[in-house]
Amino acid sequence: MPQHVRTMPVCRDCDGFAGVAITTGARDRDGSRTTLRVTCQVCHGTGHALPRRALLVQAGR
Template sequence: MPQHAQNTRVCRDCDGFATAAITTGTRHRDGSRSTLRITCPACQGTGHTAPAALARTGR
C-alpha cells in the first residue's frame, strides 16, 4: 500500500524558507562577508503554520 506523506502547512509568508542570510556589503578583516540572519516574523523561523482551528483564540 502507498505511504501517505504528512500534510504540513507551509508558511504563506516565507514559503517554507524561514531563515535568510543577507549580506551587509561589508567584509571582515579575513575577507569573509558580514551577514545577518533574518527569520520570518509570521512563523518565528519554523517554516510552518498552525492549522486554522488551533490558531483561533477568544470567543
C-alpha cells in the same frame, strides 16, 4: 518512488524558507562578507503555518 507528504501547511509569508542569511555588502577584517541571519517572524522559524485561532462571531440582534 513515494512522494514526501507535508502534514502541516507551509507558511504564507516565507514559503517554507524560514531562516535566511543576508549579505550586507561589507567585509570583515579577514575578507569574508558580513551576513545577517534572519528568521520569519510569523512562523517563528519553523516554516509551517501556525493553526488559526477561532474568531468570536456575534450573531443575532
